[in-house]
Amino acid sequence: MSFAGESSGGIAAPTAAISVASPGDYIALLKPRVMSLVIFTALTGLLLAPHPIHPIVGFAALLAIAVGAGASGALNMWYDADIDAVMQRTRRRPIPSGKVTGPEALAFGLTLSALAVFTLGVVANWAAAAMLAFTIFFYVVIYTMWLKRATPQNIVIGGAAGAFPPIVGYIAATGSPSLASLVLFAIIFVWTPPHFWALALVRATDYGRAGIPMLPNVKGPDRTRLEILIYSLVLAPLGVAPYLLGFASPVYGVLSVGLGAVFIGMALRVYRVRSGERADPCAKALFGFSILYLFLLFAELLGERVIALLTGA
The missing domain is CATH 1.20.140 (Butyryl-CoA Dehydrogenase, subunit A; domain 3)
Structure with a gap:
């Protein structure tokens, strides 16, 4: 596993020795379009709860889930920097373009992951925090590090990571999943x-x-x-x-x-x-x-x- 511009795929991705990143580059690491889908589906799960959650608690929980999704995106880009560098649609991402270094993206993603899980546990409940932690682990380790490069069923199995947010949202509001949240999943x-x-x-x-x-x-x-x-x-x-x-x-x-x-x-x-x-x-x-x-x-x-x-x- 590499901590610079190279990952286990073995293709070197260009990185900068000194970061020239702007705030926009770090926002790009969060995969904002994916994050917006996570917010949308998690909010649906949150509001499907039989009893309404306090608005402030609900907002804080949704923010934590969004940050967790962004952290997953940053860690995905860190590990996939080698293949991002050779793909037409990803070669301008912050790491292969040299704007953010591999270690910076890794530290950024890990920090946000810990912050998101801890915040969700404090403001909502630790069951939701554990589910969010599992979601991040599933996307980064199970999908990105293993399935994506190993099997054509990568999207089938790995797709579970993108389907977990409604369950996380529902658990944040109630403490446990329900049939409704599982159907959304x-x-x-x-x-x-x-x-x-x-x-x-x-x-x-x-x-x-x-x-x-x-x-x-x-x-x-x-x-x-x-x-x-x-x-x-x-x-x-x-x-x-x-x-x-x-x-x-x-x-x-x-x-x-x-x-x-x-x-x-x-x-x-x-x-x-x-x-x-x-x-x-x-x-x-x-x-x-x-x-x-x-x-x-x-x-x-x-x-x-x-x-x-x-x-x-």
Whole structure:
């Protein structure tokens, strides 16, 4: 394991001997777009609790979860600096571009991890803090250090890390998980493979250059298209589960059915269009819609819960 601009992958990434980082570079280490999704899904889990949490406690807990997610991103970038340096979409990240050194990113990530876990334990409860610590460990050690470079199932298993925030949020409010929080976990968990594999179809060359065994590079694009379709067929009915289990309204039920049908339709198009100029646009369209799909489902759940809290329903 390297503490500079080189990690176990063995490809040297350029680093600066003296840091020239700006505050914006450290913010980039936190992966703000990923952090925003974590905040959104964790807040949904937090507000699904049967009894409302105190606003100040809830804000502090959400902030701690967000910082923990950012810490995971920084540690991910530290370890992946070698492959980030050779991938088109990541080579301008702070470490491979030489703006932040490997040791600085490592210290930054570890410090934020400890701060986030401790803060969540103090302001909410230690069960939530333990779950947050496990989430960070799972993303950094299980996914980043092991699965990502070892198996084409990296996204399937590693996707659990991105699915844990609703459970962390719910435990922060109640002290223990519930069926509702586990359903939200399941939705994100099953959503992750078709979401990332749609991107991987387009970026297969980039992943191949970095030596990452993504499914299109190992099993081929046709197998990837089939897997996307299978996961989409599982995801669509799973997305309706919050309504069927009684913690979402009929409006959510209708929305989830419609979105699921569109998701399956787009996945079917990706499966059918296997070559030619339309292949990549179909995969890109599914990737973009998958983000909208998850956002709309959680936004509806969140909106319904906010209205219920404001009206006392």
